Amino acid sequence: MTHMFRFFDPDYLYVFFAARGLMPFDTDEKYLYHKFKTRMGYYPDLANPKTFNEKLQWLKLYDRKPEYTKMVDKYAVKEYVADKIGKQYIIPTLGVWDRFEDIDFDTLPNKFVLKCTHDSGGLVIVRDKTKLDKSKAKKKLSKSLRTNYYRFGREWPYKDVQPRIIAEKYMEDKNTEELRDYKFFVFNGVVKAMFIATDRFKKGDETKFDFFDMEYRHLPLTNGHPNSNVIPKKPETFMEMKQLASKIAENLPNARVDFYEVNGRSYFGEITFYHWSGMTPFEPQEWDRKFGDWITLPKGGGYFER
Structure with missing residues (x-):
């Protein structure tokens, strides 16, 4: 549907203006109700959610705990996770700044990664500083840095994350020649499924998602991206990553805990509470x-009751 035709869609109009702070009497519940319709094709049942995507909207609205803000902050979460599983699983931070102008590039190595602490789009991979x-x-x-990530998906934990830029050590596995994501779905400490993201930065190619159960059986589904033409091999540290994900998310009703495997070692990536913001079909x-x-x-959630 083109943008021109979507302007005749009342749900799309509501979301378009509300995301820009131009809709009077907007609430998170009303916004998510209409945005879900524009993305999924039907209105969510927020009173009695049954699907994964519906339940993620419910959790956005009613499971609000202050510690979630630290857990989605790409800088602050490192301390939280290190306390849980050990600092040996944390990718080293090379620096953190409030503005791009504050970065002292002379102190950085030839290879590094820059990203923002409060969103999922601000990423700059530097393989040669020169x-x-x-x-x-x-x-x-x-x-x-100027983007209000909370406003567009109403993912409450991001609302009060301080926007900053961090530099991290450049990581690449010598066998795959890329940095593959291993993303584990954890429910109250129980890991049920995972997917592997490949071809993430392959020029001219789309990212691939391949889902697996905890016996590493390939699951017949897609979600957001197609499967790879070649099923990724089981990572060497599969069992370790599974156990670590369980420990990190042991008291959370839902979380996706991401890891990287680099040269036979596991490294923590991030915690995501709302996979695809709960608005991508399976x-x-x-x-x-x-x-x-x-x-x-x-x-009952942190500040809300059902």
Whole structure:
């Protein structure tokens, strides 16, 4: 549907203006109700959610605990996770700054990664510092710093994250020649499924997602991206990553805990509470309900009651 035709869609209009702070009497519940319709094709049942995507909307609204803010902050979460599983699993931080202009590039190594602490789009991979287009990097990261990530998905934990830029050690596995994501779905400490993201930075190619159960059997589904033509091999540290994910998310009703495997070692990536913001269909659709069955909603959230 083109943008021109979508302007005749009342749900799209509501979301368009509310995301920009232009809709009077907007609430998170009303916004998510209409945005879910524009993305999924039907209105969510927020009173009695059953699917994975519906339950993620419920959790956005009613499971609000102050510690979640630290857990989604890409800088602050490192201390939280190190206390849980040990600092040996943390990718080293090379620096943290409030503005791009504050970065002292002379102190950084030839290879590193820059990213913002409060969103999922501000990422600059530097493989050769001498070839870095600083103007382009500044434009991307400065735009990301100005972005209110909470406003567009109403993912409450991001609301009070301090926007900053961090530099991390450049990581790459010598066998795959890339940094593959291993993403584990954890429900009250029980890991039920995971997917591997490959071809993430392959020029001219789309990222691939391949889902597996905890016996490393490939699951017949897609969600957001197609499967790879070649099923990824089981990572060497699969069992270790599974156990670590369980420990990190032991008291959370739902979390996706991401790891990298680099040269036979596991490294923590991030904690995500709302996979795809809970607004991307599963194919076949039955998997939306299967994942949803794994979530047991808490009786009451941090500040809200059902």
